[in-house]
Every structure is written in C-alpha cells, then in structure tokens.
Amino acid sequence: METDHKIKIVDAPEGYSGHGFFATRMDKAIGLARLYSLWPLPFATSCCGIEFMATMAPHYDLARFGMERMSFSPRQSDLLMVMGTIAKKMGPVLQQVYTQMAEPRWVIAVGACASSGGIFDTYSVLQGIDRIIPVDVYVPGCPPRPEQIINGILKIQDLVHNESLRRRYSDEYKNLLATYGIE
Numbered sequence: 743m744e745t746d747h748k749i750k751i752v753d754a755p756e757g758y759s760g761h762g763f764f765a766t767r768m769d770k771a772i773g774l775a776r777l778y779s780l781w782p783l784p785f786a787t788s789c790c791g792i793e794f795m796a797t798m799a800p801h802y803d804l805a806r807f808g809m810e811r812m813s814f815s816p817r818q819s820d821l822l823m824v825m826g827t828i829a830k831k832m833g834p835v836l837q838q839v840y841t842q843m844a845e846p847r848w849v850i851a852v853g854a855c856a857s858s859g860g861i862f863d864t865y866s867v868l869q870g871i872d873r874i875i876p877v878d879v880y881v882p883g884c885p886p887r888p889e890q891i892i893n894g895i896l897k898i899q900d901l902v903h904n905e906s907l908r909r910r911y912s913d914e915y916k917n918l919l920a921t922y923g924i925e
C-alpha cells in the first residue's frame with residue numbers, strides 16, 4: 743500500500759513558489775511563527791480559573807494549539823489571560839504584570855467578571871479590566887465553557903497572525919497605552 747509521507751503541519755503563508763524556492767513576506771512568516779508559539783500567563787483569581795483548568799486538561803487539551811507552556815513570569819509571556827473577579831485593590835498589580843510583559847503582547851478577558859465586573863456591581867470590584875489595560879478579546883459567560891475559552895484563543899491567533907509588524911510602533915498604539923497611563 744502506498745502511503746503519503748508528506749505531513750502538512752500548518753498552511754504555508756501566502757507567497758510565491760517555484761522549483762526549489764518559496765518566497766513570502768517577512769511579516770507573514772513572523773505572524774505564522776508567533777501564532778503557534780504564544781506563551782500565556784494565566785491571571786486566575788476565581789471560578790473562571792477553574793474553567794481554564796478544564797481547558798488545559800486532556801479532554802480539551804489546549805496544547806493542540808501550540809501553547810501548553812504556561813508562564814507565570816510576565817517577562818516570558820505574551821498572552822495575558824485574565825480569569826475571574828478583579829478587586830479594585832488588585833488592579834495596580836494586574837497593570838504591573840501587563841507592563842512587565844514584553845511587546846508584542848495580547849490580552850483576553852475571560853468571563854463576565856474580567857470583561858465587565860460580572861454580577862458584582864459593587865464598590866470594591868473593577869467593572870472590567872479594560873478600565874486599566876487594553877483588551878484584545880472578550881470571552882462572555884459566567885463561567886464560559888472551555889469551548890468558549892478556546893474560541894477566544896483562536897480569535898487571538900487570528901489577530902496575531904495578521905498583525906502588522908509596525909502596529910506597536912504606531913502613534914495610534916502609543917496613544918492607546920497613554921490613555922491607560924502606560925508608556
């Protein structure tokens with residue numbers, strides 16, 4: 743029986759190919775590499791964090807997306823996943839973690855609490871982490887199912903794949919950070 747030994751791991755970026763060569767744009771190649779090598783930092787404070795544990799476990803197996811290497815060191819992470827209720831007292835800590843992460847960095851607000859304060863419309867709870875740091879993707883739910891968390895990660899991968907290499911140097915991006923008091 744004939745077997746096909748060509749195993750396709752990922753789709754090649756768009757480009758030109760000919761006999762013995764393939765040419766593409768630098769940002770496409772870098773986008774492809776980044777897309778499958780995100781290093782998440784799970785900032786889990788309550789019940790949504792438990793849902794994330796299920797997302798990591800073998801049944802859902804987040805490692806399928808090339809990112810089972812969780813990092814609790816901000817300087818070695820590029821995807822901040824905020825999961826749970828964030829008290830206002832914890833806000834400065836979260837912002838410090840974000841600022842310690844190297845660029846380019848992305849943020850997912852997982853669940854209603856991280857996205858909007860959830861059911862805790864109280865004096866002590868931050869009404870959404872986007873009051874202190876910019877957010878790229880919001881995952882709704884209380885708690886969100888692991889499928890929703892995975893869907894949020896796929897959305898981040900879309901952003902990572904297609905982000906211009908120059909976006910982080912743009913005035914628009916600097917102005918965005920400035921609105922949060924981040925240089």
Ligand code: SF4
Nearest residue numbers: 789790854855884885
């Ligand atoms: S959104 Fe719901 S499940 Fe998630 S941390 Fe808040 S209360 Fe818990």
